[in-house]
Each structure stands twice: as structure tokens, then as C-alpha cells.
Amino acid sequence: MASPFSSFKYSDGLTVVGISICTAVVCEAISWLLIYRTTSYKSLKSSIDRASKKLETMKTDSTVTAAPKKSKTKKIDRVETSLKESSRDLSLFKLKSGAVVALVLFVVFGFLNNLFEGKAVAKLPFVPIRIVQKMSHRGLNGDDMTDCSMAFLYFLCSISIRTNLQKFLGFAPPRGAAGASLFQIPDAAKTN
Amino acid sequence: MKDKKSAKLNLQHKQHQNGHLSPSTFAKLLDLEASWDKDQLGDVLHWIRQIVALICGLLWGAVPLVGGIWLVAFLLISSGIVYGYYAIILKVDEEEFGGHGSLLQEGLFASVTLFLLAWTLVYSLAHF
Secondary structure (H helix, E strand, O other): OOOOOOOOOOOOOHHHHHHHHHHHHHHHHHHHHHHHHHHHHHHHHHHHHHHHEEEEEHHHHHEEEHOHHHHHHHHHHHHHHHHHHHHHHHHHHHHHHHHHHHHHHHHHHHHHHHHHOOOOEEOOOOOOOHHHHHOOOOOOOOOOOEEEEEEHHHHHHHHHHHHHHHHHHHHOOHHHHHHOOOOOOOHHHHHH | HHHHHHHHHHHHHHHHHOOOOOOHHHHHHHOOOOOOOHHHHHHHHHHHHHHHHHHHHHHHHHHOOOOOHHHHHHHHHHHHHHHHHHHHHHOOOOHHHOHHHHHHHHHHHHHHHHHHHHHHHHHHHOOO
């Protein structure tokens, strides 16, 4: 029995989207299993939320007064340092489990690459800039830069679907942690 | 009085921790007198961008509108809608929420990829 989508020239694009959706769900399920349901993650996340809200309030109060006290500035620095440390711990915690998710994504990408190598899975309604063409025209023959490779479509699917799925499920990283990186060393002088 | 305010804040915090837009958030969408938590406002602006991205992508692909200029048009339209919502409808003080940049970049990258995905898919399936 023929698929209702087989009459479309670019029905492979739908296959890529479908596989991306399934992969995103599987990745979030793995992340939930290894990260989000653990008490360490929950306590780190709530301490980041608390610290960032406290920091916001303290900074707002200090901008209102003309000359903030030295002790207040020290308190702000201490909360900032604590926030950076918690954010770094959260990044490290997620890194270990993120390796499993990365492996799944790698395997799925390899599978899709084998399936659609050299084949245009969609038609772009614009000509991408040169640097994007390296991904959008990856592995395709010919000079038509509006031919879309699996890699580019998969990239669009991954970012849009995973980001929104994480947001919808409440797994998006806390805003307070956005500025901190894994390799940020807290200022020891400020801590003391 | 202080206990009531802190209990209310705790409830808002727990509702937001679930990551979902709670019924109270939806009720606040057009309430001009409502006070906004930074996270709640950020989430609402994120979802506004995603909805605009999906609608624009489907429309642009169906017509079809072709050319990179329409990506720029989408960026201007979605940013205009987000700006109009928080600055004109809600009239929030953007300084309290990290400035215009912080509010305008909520969900921006995800919305661009969602828009490109919808635009490309509809264009490819409907016109070839």
C-alpha cells in the first residue's frame, strides 16, 4: 500500500522531520532518566533560581540608593560567586549524562546520512549565504544551492524541536545559569 | 501581609518551576495591571515568537514567498510583535527585565530555525 506522502517529490523531508521528533523525545527521556529526576539536579536548579532572584533584588536595591554600602557590595559579590559555582556544578553534572544523548544523536545522524547521502530532501526557498551552503549543500551534486541536504534539515529540526520540547516539558536551563560557563573559575578573593 | 506576599511568590515560583505556562500566566496575557515575573514574561515572549514563526513559515511556504529578504521580513515582524506586546500592551519597564536586548532575544534562535523549517517544508511539499 503506497504511503500518502510518496507522491511528493520531497517526501524524504517529512521522514527526516519524523525521525528528528522521535530522536528529540528519546533524548529528553534519557535526560529525564539521568538528569532531571535526580535530587542533585533539582536542588542545584532551585538554588540557582533562588540566587539569581536574590541577586536581582539586591542589584535593584543598590541602584536605587545613591551610594550603596561596602557591605552590600560584598554581599552581592558573594551571591554572584555562589551563583557562578552552582551554575558550573550544574553544567558539570549535565555534561556526564549529556555524553549519552550526544551518542544517540551521533548514531541517528549516521543512520540518516546513510539513508539520504547525495539526495536533496527539500528545496530551500532562498539561496543561503556561503558559509551555510557548506551544510545545506553537503554531499549534493550540481550547482543549485537551493537543494537542501539532510544535514541542514536535520540541524533545523534538532534545534527547533528539541529547544521547544525542553521548554514545554520544563527542562530548559534556568535563566540565571545562562551566563556561567563550565570553565569559569570563581573569584577566590570575592568569596573570602 | 508579608506572609501573604511571600506565599504568593512561593506559589508563582512553584508554578513556574514546573516549566509550564500555568493558567494564571494565560489569564495575565492581556491583563495590563498584572505584575510580571522575569521568567514568566520570558516564557510568554518565547512562545509568542514560536507561534509567529510557525504561522509565517506556513504562510510564506504556501504562497510561496521566495528569497532571503523574506527571512529578514520575518525577523522584523516577529520582533515587532514581541516589542509591541511588552512595550505597548503590557507597558513593562524593560530595565527591570534586563533591557530590550534581553527581552527581544527570548526564543529568537529557536524561532528562526522553526520558521526556516516550516517555510522550507511547506514550500518543498506544496510546490514541487
